[in-house]
Amino acid sequence: MPELIFEKSRPGAGSFTMATGGQDFGGLAPRCPSTLLREKAPALPELPEGEVVRHYVGLSTLNHHVDKDFYPLGSCTMKYNPKINDALALLPGFTALHPEQPEAEAQGALRLLVELGEGLCEVSGMDAVTLQPVAGAHGELTALFMIRAYHEARGHARRKVVIPDSAHGTNPASITMAGYEVVQVKSAPDGCMDLEALKAVLDEDTAAFMITNPNTVGIFERHIVEIIQLVHEAGALCYMDGANLNALLGIVRPGDLGFDIMHINLHKTFSVPHGGGGPGAGPLVVKERMAPYLPGPLPVRKGDAFGWQDAHPQSIGQVHAYFGNFGALVRAHAYLRRLGAQGLRRVAENAIINANYVRAALQDIYRLGFAGTPLHEVVFSAANQKKLGFKASHIAKRLLDFGMHAPTTYFPLIVPEALMVEPTETENRATLDRFIAAMRQIHQECVEGNPLLESAPNLTPVRKLDDVRAVKQPRLRWRPEAAGDASHTA
Numbered sequence: 001m002p003e004l005i006f007e008k009s010r011p012g013a014g015s016f017t018m019a020t021g022g023q024d025f026g027g028l029a030p031r032c033p034s035t036l037l038r039e040k041a042p043a044l045p046e047l048p049e050g051e052v053v054r055h056y057v058g059l060s061t062l063n064h065h066v067d068k069d070f071y072p073l074g075s076c077t078m079k080y081n082p083k084i085n086d087a088l089a090l091l092p093g094f095t096a097l098h099p100e101q102p103e104a105e106a107q108g109a110l111r112l113l114v115e116l117g118e119g120l121c122e123v124s125g126m127d128a129v130t131l132q133p134v135a136g137a138h139g140e141l142t143a144l145f146m147i148r149a150y151h152e153a154r155g156h157a158r159r160k161v162v163i164p165d166s167a168h169g170t171n172p173a174s175i176t177m178a179g180y181e182v183v184q185v186k187s188a189p190d191g192c193m194d195l196e197a198l199k200a201v202l203d204e205d206t207a208a209f210m211i212t213n214p215n216t217v218g219i220f221e222r223h224i225v226e227i228i229q230l231v232h233e234a235g236a237l238c239y240m241d242g243a244n245l246n247a248l249l250g251i252v253r254p255g256d257l258g259f260d261i262m263h264i265n266l267h268k269t270f271s272v273p274h275g276g277g278g279p280g281a282g283p284l285v286v287k288e289r290m291a292p293y294l295p296g297p298l299p300v301r302k303g304d305a306f307g308w309q310d311a312h313p314q315s316i317g318q319v320h321a322y323f324g325n326f327g328a329l330v331r332a333h334a335y336l337r338r339l340g341a342q343g344l345r346r347v348a349e350n351a352i353i354n355a356n357y358v359r360a361a362l363q364d365i366y367r368l369g370f371a372g373t374p375l376h377e378v379v380f381s382a383a384n385q386k387k388l389g390f391k392a393s394h395i396a397k398r399l400l401d402f403g404m405h406a407p408t409t410y411f412p413l414i415v416p417e418a419l420m421v422e423p424t425e426t427e428n429r430a431t432l433d434r435f436i437a438a439m440r441q442i443h444q445e446c447v448e449g450n451p452l453l454e455s456a457p458n459l460t461p462v463r464k465l466d467d468v469r470a471v472k473q474p475r476l477r478w479r480p481e482a483a484g485d486a487s488h489t490a
């Protein structure tokens with residue numbers, strides 16, 4: 001591991017000097033009450049500016065990221081984000097805008113929000129939108145509050161929300177946080193919903209049915225129209241978790257299928273960077289009957305101009321300060337405008353082709369989680385390799401030695417030893433071939449019992465972690481007294 005900046009520190013080496021009392025900085029000297037002043041100087045590292053810059057640039061190259069190499073983390077859609085979108089989000093007209101700027105002075109930004117909302121409605125086949133939620137899970141929670149408000153307005157709040165057992169973890173978490181009971185339905189052997197099992201749990205106490213489509217095993221729900229019909233017949237609402245929307249863009253519109261409400265992870269489908277802690281955005285698109293419950297204020301057209309409209313009296317209220325993560329919304333708008341209808345369709349087609357290219361090239365050695373043709377991601381099971389003594393986690397960690405990120409492991413929970421690969425549409429054939437070759441070599445190593453699998457990752461800056469200790473005793477802060485204790489790495 002490289003040294004921490006504290007370990008590199010040399011007394012007196014710092015090149016930055018702070019003027020002390022007595023200097024007035026042209027009348028701008030900080031007027032801090034003496035009672036609030038420190039008695040002892042803080043223990044900050046001391047290094048010349050050049051070394052500080054190199055230190056942090058060095059750190060930035062240690063972590064894996066999508067600009068470094070392949071990142072097939074299933075369900076997360078770690079695709080390449082065009083840099084032009086970042087440049088647009090950084091235009092001073094956007095970055096210097098205050099959220100309380102009068103409407104007349106923020107016409108460009110308001111127009112962008114209105115047009116992005118219209119674009120998302122068009123793409124999804126929905127009627128109205130809120131751009132406020134700042135993550136997929138935040139969109140889910142907002143939707144569930146709206147679902148509650150919808151049923152309460154009809155005199156019966158209802159009690160439960162139904163999900164398949166393949167649901168992403170945030171779904172049951174959001175349902176519970178919204179005060180609903182989670183009812184889980186077992187999937188059929190083909191990875192899709194078991195219709196009879198669904199029918200058995202739908203009743204007048206069901207507030208909503210929540211499903212990801214294509215589902216979390218990458219398969220399009222074959223009976224989706226029938227499912228939506230059944231749910232509506234029970235008086236419940238249909239919620240689509242739109243995290244996998246990049247498989248449907250320009251091909252299928254969830255609103256046309258009959259969904260009432262859906263969140264979209266702009267930080268997946270619409271090329272907003274994520275995964276490194278960057279801000280995301282989880283707008284909600286809804287059908288007309290859900291529109292009164294949307295959070296406000298809403299950006300709207302006012303004749304030829306743009307402005308804010310107060311929320312409807314039945315609104316659930318605001319779910320984020322001001323208007324959401326504006327920078328993420330700028331990036332998504334740029335992406336949508338750049339691609340247009342034809343480009344969006346190509347996104348979905350290429351995402352599907354890439355996943356199936358990987359499936360076809362590896363299914364002879366890695367067992368498929370489910371038979372059939374997946375859409376934008378493919379779930380393998382390392383069951384064959386487990387028989388040879390190596391688990392999905394060995395394979396995932398060994399892949400890091402090839403300079404690639406691991407696939408998602410052990411999710412979805414319904415596939416034993418799951419390895420979920422989402423290549424995304426932005427990878428070319430040469431990269432996919434390199435990944436396939438690495439996965440085949442790793443399988444061969446399993447056959448031969450290669451010790452590199454046990455010790456992997458062997459070539460990363462941080463070697464194999466003790467996973468249990470890393471979770472139970474995380475060391476999140478450097479303390480001088482603990483320095484030198486490297487016992488969290490095995």
Ligand SMILES: Cc1ncc(COP(=O)(O)O)c(C=O)c1O
Binds near residue numbers: 136137243
């Ligand atoms: C299917 C699905 N639903 C919901 C989410 C939650 O989205 P977020 O991480 O933006 O909260 C994810 C995230 O990976 C997901 O894959």
